[in-house]
Amino acid sequence: MRLRMILLMAVTALTAACGGVEPDTSAAAADDGPAKPVALWGAEGGFVTATMNVLRPPRVVVYGDGLVIVDASKQMTLTDAETGEVVARMEKYLGGQPPTAKPKPGAPSVTDVPDTVLGVRGKDGKMLEVRVPALEQLAAFYPKQLVDAKKLMEGLATRAAAEGADYAATRVRVVAEGVESAEGKPSPWPKGVPEPSGVVDPVWQKDVEGAAVSAITKAVPAGRKYDRSLFRTSSGTIFTLSWRYLLPHEQSSASPMPGRKG
Structure with missing residues (x-):
């Protein structure tokens, strides 16, 4: 209205x-x-x-x-x-x-x-x-x-x-990008965050909610979203991880904004 x-x-x-x-x-x-x-x-x-x-x-x-x-x-x-x-x-x-x-x-x-x-x-x-x-x-x-x-x-x-x-939201877009050579020591893959699956060309992305949001925002602080945050998957593959909060029109109807109705 x-x-x-x-x-x-x-x-x-x-x-x-x-x-x-x-x-x-x-x-x-x-x-x-x-x-x-x-x-x-x-x-x-x-x-x-x-x-x-x-x-x-x-x-x-x-x-x-x-x-x-x-x-x-x-x-x-x-x-x-x-x-x-x-x-x-x-x-x-x-x-x-x-x-x-x-x-x-x-x-x-x-x-x-x-x-x-x-x-x-x-x-x-x-x-x-x-x-x-x-x-x-x-x-x-x-x-x-x-x-x-x-x-x-x-x-x-x-x-x-x-x-x-x-600004914060209940859902986050996670992006993993493969690296050919890693400068620095990769961290273990954040527990609760899905690992890339299928072909990563050139990036893999997934929208997550719940515990995965807390895990990714803790593992990659907001100020480092676009830096080279290196993580190693359970299979040994190294990726950079980045994320951002989804906007209201990108959210599903089942995931309203914190403090906002619908």
Whole structure:
């Protein structure tokens, strides 16, 4: 229900900003259910490790109930009015943009950097996403609206870092990556954490809950998630282990967030 209200508020705010008439509220209805992102900022691709490519969360996700999660590690809650304003501004910035933006002629060639992904859930309930190659490096060659959308999300990230609390979830995504040569002494495989099975090419991943969450978060402290944490399986194979907490929309309905209903 709150997601529907946020979308209604976003439509009202956007219409007022544009000097329009009262919106048709029936068009803003969205299905209630599990937590849904209403705005996001993330990255895709680029020259990163296979582990980071699998684990990399969105930089910022805003949910319909006002929850904001940054880097799957910090969280804060916006008011309904603040959430509606964020959605309205993102709709304004991203409306009319192509699925993949292209820089203006004359832009220099930039390789091996991630594409910026900006998204907003429209009044029809569908998520609109725009991918912007090398936005940070080529900001002057893209429409100002895309730069402004990224700045809006950056502001939320900065605020969450200063005011927010640590984020945790009941489920974790575990990633194991094989190593050809090990520098340092591998630790025994964490008890309770599933060992890789089948072909690991280039990584193995599994979402876990319960005792496995406590085991992996204890074995690989949060500050070392992307370091070379070496572990040896019962068969003697050595892997690096990494993990991150799953986000609300990645969680199963049977595994609600701590302190949150449904």
